[in-house]
Amino acid sequence: MSGDGEGPAVDLAQSDPVAEAAIPAAVPRLPDCQVAIVGAGPAGLATAVDLHLRGIRQVLVFDQAAGVQSGSRAFWWSRRSLEIFARLGAEVGGGATWRSSHVIAGERELYRYDVTVEAGHRLPPFVDLGQDRVEAALRQRLSVLGAQPVAWRHRLVGIEPREDRVLLAFSTPEGERSIEALHVVAADGSHSAVRGLLGLNLVEPGADEAAIVVDARLASENPLRRRLWLRPPFHDGPAAGLHPLPEGLARIELQLDPEAVPAVEAQPARLLPRLQRMLGGIPEIVWAGVHAVRPGWLRHFVHGRVIFVGDAAHIHPRLSGVGANGGIEDADNLAWKLALVIQDRAPADLLDSYDAERAGAAGDAILLSSRAADFVAPAPGMATRLRDAVLELATSLPFARTLIAVGRLPHVAVFESSTLNGPDELGEPRLARPGAVCPDAPVRLEDGGVGQLLDRLGEGFTVIHFLPRGGEPSPVYEASVRWGKQAVPVRVLRIGDGAGRLGDVEGLVAARLAGAPGAVLVIRPDQRVLARFARFDAAVIEAALARGLAHPGGNPWPPSSPAPAAPSETSKEPAG
Amino acid sequence: MTALAVEPRLADPESLYAELSWLYLGLDDEQALALSARLILILANQIGDRAMLREAFALARGESSD
Numbered sequence: 001m002s003g004d005g006e007g008p009a010v011d012l013a014q015s016d017p018v019a020e021a022a023i024p025a026a027v028p029r030l031p032d033c034q035v036a037i038v039g040a041g042p043a044g045l046a047t048a049v050d051l052h053l054r055g056i057r058q059v060l061v062f063d064q065a066a067g068v069q070s071g072s073r074a075f076w077w078s079r080r081s082l083e084i085f086a087r088l089g090a091e092v093g094g095g096a097t098w099r100s101s102h103v104i105a106g107e108r109e110l111y112r113y114d115v116t117v118e119a120g121h122r123l124p125p126f127v128d129l130g131q132d133r134v135e136a137a138l139r140q141r142l143s144v145l146g147a148q149p150v151a152w153r154h155r156l157v158g159i160e161p162r163e164d165r166v167l168l169a170f171s172t173p174e175g176e177r178s179i180e181a182l183h184v185v186a187a188d189g190s191h192s193a194v195r196g197l198l199g200l201n202l203v204e205p206g207a208d209e210a211a212i213v214v215d216a217r218l219a220s221e222n223p224l225r226r227r228l229w230l231r232p233p234f235h236d237g238p239a240a241g242l243h244p245l246p247e248g249l250a251r252i253e254l255q256l257d258p259e260a261v262p263a264v265e266a267q268p269a270r271l272l273p274r275l276q277r278m279l280g281g282i283p284e285i286v287w288a289g290v291h292a293v294r295p296g297w298l299r300h301f302v303h304g305r306v307i308f309v310g311d312a313a314h315i316h317p318r319l320s321g322v323g324a325n326g327g328i329e330d331a332d333n334l335a336w337k338l339a340l341v342i343q344d345r346a347p348a349d350l351l352d353s354y355d356a357e358r359a360g361a362a363g364d365a366i367l368l369s370s371r372a373a374d375f376v377a378p379a380p381g382m383a384t385r386l387r388d389a390v391l392e393l394a395t396s397l398p399f400a401r402t403l404i405a406v407g408r409l410p411h412v413a414v415f416e417s418s419t420l421n422g423p424d425e426l427g428e429p430r431l432a433r434p435g436a437v438c439p440d441a442p443v444r445l446e447d448g449g450v451g452q453l454l455d456r457l458g459e460g461f462t463v464i465h466f467l468p469r470g471g472e473p474s475p476v477y478e479a480s481v482r483w484g485k486q487a488v489p490v491r492v493l494r495i496g497d498g499a500g501r502l503g504d505v506e507g508l509v510a511a512r513l514a515g516a517p518g519a520v521l522v523i524r525p526d527q528r529v530l531a532r533f534a535r536f537d538a539a540v541i542e543a544a545l546a547r548g549l550a551h552p553g554g555n556p557w558p559p560s561s562p563a564p565a566a567p568s569e570t571s572k573e574p575a576g
Numbered sequence: 577m578t579a580l581a582v583e584p585r586l587a588d589p590e591s592l593y594a595e596l597s598w599l600y601l602g603l604d605d606e607q608a609l610a611l612s613a614r615l616i617l618i619l620a621n622q623i624g625d626r627a628m629l630r631e632a633f634a635l636a637r638g639e640s641s642d
Contacts, residue, residue, distance in 0.1 A: 382613065389613035399621040 029180060031165050034058040034342055036181035038168070038194055040065075040150040042074070042131060043310030043327030044187030045138035049088045050335030052145045054459065054525075056342055060148055060179065062170060064155040064193070068139075071287050072130030072215050074324035075243065075251055080412045080437060081328045082123045083454060085134075087527070090141040092134055095127025096246045099224040103407040105391040106231050113407050120442050120508045122452050126409065128245050130215075131324065156193040159184070159306070166305050183338060184306045187327070190293070192312035198303065202296030202315065204363075206370050209318050209377070210262045210292040211237075212271060214252040215245065216283035223248075228407055230376060230391065234277035238377040241319065242278075249286060252278070253319070255377065262290040293318050295370065297362045301330075302355040309334060314362035320369030321410040329413070330358050336460075336525035340549065345487050350550040353420050361413035368410070375405035412437055415528070422522065422531025422544035426514045434531055438464075438523050439512035443495075444503030453509060456502060458491030460525050461545055465536055466510065467496030468518035479538040486557050490545065524548060580631035 034056050037044045040063035051059050077095065085092040103111040115125055139150065154177070158169030161184075168179040186194035195202075223244040232240040237260065241253040254274060256265055264270065266288065276282055297314035301307060310327030334354050340346035378387040393400035415421070415435035424434050431439050440454045463483075465476060472494065483490035494501040495509055504510055513521055520533040522544050531544040545556035586592050599615075600608050623629055 382609065385609050385613040386617070388610065389617050392610075393614055393617060397618075400617065403617070 031180040031182050033060045033179070033181050035060075035183045035185060035338065036166070036168055036179055037061045037185045037187055038156055039063060039186070039188035039192075039310070039312065040135070040139075040152075041187060041189060041310060041327070042134050042138065042324055043312075043331050044185065045135060045142065046084065046088060046090075046328050046331035047185050047187060047309060047335055048147065049090060049138055049141050049145065050331055051339055052142070052147055053088065054335055054339035056339045057147070060151060060181070061142075062151045062154040062156070062168075062179075064188075065152060067152050068132070068135070070132055071289070072132065072245060072249075072251060074131040075128050075245060076321050076325075077127050077129055077134065077328075078321065078325045078410070078412065079121070079123050079125050081325045082127065083437075083440065083527070084328050084332045085137070086123070087332075087454070088138070088141060089144075090134075090137040092129065092137045094133065094246050095124075095129035096223055096244050097124040097127055098226045098244050101226040101228065101407050103404065104227060104229045104232075107233055108395065110230075110391060110394050111401055111404055111407060120506060121440060122442075123440075128243055128251075130245065134324075156188070156197065159194060159197045161198075161304050161306055182305065182342060185334070185338075186306060186308045186312045187310050188312050190311040190315050192308070194306065195298070195308070195312055198306065200298060200303070202294075203299050204296055204366075206295030206317060206366065207373065207377075208258065208292065208294050209373060210256045210260070210290060211318060212254040212256065212262070212266050213289050213291045214254075214271070214275070214285055215249055215287040216252055216275075216285050217248055218250050218279065218283050230406075232278070235274045240278065250283075252283075255318070257377075262292055266290050291318065295366055295373075297359065297366060299359065300355055301359050302351050307334060307338070307351065307354070313358070314366065316362075316366055317369040317373040319406075320365065320372070322365040322369065325410075326358075326362060326365060329361070330354075332526045333358055340488065343487075346549045347551065353418060353550060357413075357415045357418050360415070360417075364413065365410070372405045420524070420530060420548045420550065422547055424532045425534045426516070426519060426532040428514055429512065432513045432521065432529055432532070434529050436529050438521070438527050438529050441508035441512050442505040443509060444505050446499065450505055451502075453493075453502070454527055456493055457523055457527055458489060458525075460489045460491070461530070461548065462491045462493055462523040463536075463541060464493045464495060464513065464521040464523060466513075466515040466517055466519045467494055467501065468535070473536065475538055476536050479536075479541070488545075488549065488556065522548070578631060579625060579628040580635065582635075 035051055037048050037059060040061050044061055048059050048061050082092065097115065099115050101113040102109055117125065143149065154170040154172050156168060157171045160167040165180050165182055166184045168181065168184065170177045170179065184194065186192055188194055226244065227242045229240040231238065234240070235254050237254055237256045239255040243251040245251055252275065256262060271288070272282055293315060295315050295317050298308055301313045309330040311323065313330065314326060316323040316326065337346065337350045337354050341348050341350055375387055378384045390400050390403045394404055414433070418435050421434040438454065438457070440452055442450050443453050443456065445451045476492065480492035483492065495504055495515060497503055504515065509515055514532065516534070518535045520536050520541065522530040522541060524530050530548045533540060542556055543554045546554045549556055551558055599611065603611060620629055
């Protein structure tokens with residue numbers, strides 16, 4: 001049963017409990033939605049938007065909070081997250097991009113990192129912007145798409161996975177409410193109720209970290225400069241940070257020693273003198289709190305019909321840069337796979353690749369950021385002396401600067417060993433290898449204007465073909481027509497000069513993707529490279545697509561098996 | 577196959593020993609540890625070869641080499 005029919009979404013507020021009670025017990029209750037998302041943070045909202053865009057419209061989002069949360073909380077968004085927001089149509093704007101990052105040890109500047117802005121990118125390398133602004137943009141996008149608004153004040157108190165659905169029990173101010181869904185996306189954060197109720201523990205927990213976090217209005221701060229202190233002179237913890245935010249605000253972070261009691265250190269009598277020493281005056285405090293973290297991750301993100309995203313699945317050391325961004329990448333990775341599985345266009349095995357790809361990325365990220373955390377707050381003894389030795393030597397010795405594990409920007413994960421990946425006949429550049437995000441580049445459009453390559457990718461799969469000398473072979477045209485009509489459509493993008501082609505402005509498409517004439521890149525719905533070939537061969541490409549859909553047997557579009565029962569949008573009659 | 581050399585390579589080894597000791601003359605334990613940490617990093621960078629360094633670490637730990 002396809003989930004992408006037109007028609008009004010089921011409005012649960014209108015459901016009639018008396019009518020439901022009148023249904024004879026022998027008729028199984030239809031699920032209330034295709035996907036229930038528990039948690040309305042960035043990862044949950046991004047998943048909801050992406051599912052809607054992919055034709056899964058019976059999506060309900062629940063959150064235990066009373067309503068919209070204020071406070072900047074996570075504030076560093078990578079370019080990859082910005083690309084994903086653009087693809088989702090969420091208008092995330094107004095962020096600030098600092099130009100230089102300064103690592104200061106004691107009173108001495110140790111190391112400076114300047115942001116280099118590569119030409120030919122529409123988006124900045126990152127932005128500082130409060131989480132509340134990102135959430136607002138995603139909620140706005142959901143509203144424009146006609147989705148149900150977030151169901152606030154829904155606290156999950158029970159979850160019961162069954163073979164064909166998941167039962168959820170929420171406590172609300174109006175009483176207990178039960179929901180049945182085909183799938184559940186657990187996006188409920190570091191203290192995930194879903195995780196707790198299913199009895200799942202995080203593995204390989206890292207060292208606890210805590211910091212006092214303050215959003216302040218500073219009259220005289222340089223908005224283009226980020227500062228990180230190790231052994232700050234104004235604070236008796238291991239580290240401190242000053243990050244510019246938009247609109248004249250700044251985020252101040254004071255990391256605490258493991259023995260410190262966060263609630264005590266956050267008291268004004270303890271906090272304000274630190275700020276006074278740090279800034280030379282007491283700033284206007286807009287928001288202050290304590291952020292405590294115990295890093296760790298779930299060994300598996302997929303548990304039958306319950307799928308974990310964001311902090312519910314993986315908790316990173318503070319200032320890793322991959323916490324909130326990891327949740328956005330999880331949503332990006334999951335939504336196309338879950339949509340195809342619900343629509344019976346891919347086997348449920350496809351979700352195993354979400355597990356392998358994202359759990360692997362989370363583990364790698366936590367390892368890297370744990371090294372940074374160990375550098376910022378080393379264990380007592382020789383570890384501290386070695387770290388201090390790096391700080392001493394780095395001011396004068398180039399090799400020592402390379403040992404500094406903080407102050408750099410994190411990288412986007414590349415799924416080099418994903419089972420979905422096809423062959424790489426080109427080998428270069430590494431930037432566009434299978435498992436990597438397809439690099440973006442400016443392209444000349446048919447009307448003569450300039451656009452971006454990523455904006456031209458299909459919502460499904462895309463085959464990018466660099467036109468060979470002598471023009472397009474007819475098998476390419478025939479394949480593109482056939483593929484455009486498939487249940488999982490494939491768009492062919494031709495790079496070259498002339499009608500129906502995207503021009504390579506400044507040669508950046510070829511340079512970043514390896515555009516030898518005739519070359520082919522197959523791109524997944526989440527804009528990641530699946531395979532690279534030296535020439536266009538429809539059968540070979542179809543084999544790669546089949547592998548990318550986890551279809552055994554090499555056919556990307558096998559006949560569908562009977563679909564599971566899905567909720568009807570207009571009546572209570574069993575559908576399909 | 578060992579990368580690390582354990583046969584004598586120092587010219588005038590006795591004076592090297594004296595020079596090492598003089599490095600630490602007048603330093604208290606804390607200063608000596610800090611100096612040692614810096615020296616480890618400087619020499620590790622000079623050696624460069626990770627396999628060789630790992631053999632050195634193992635040797636320092638008291639493990640036998642193959």
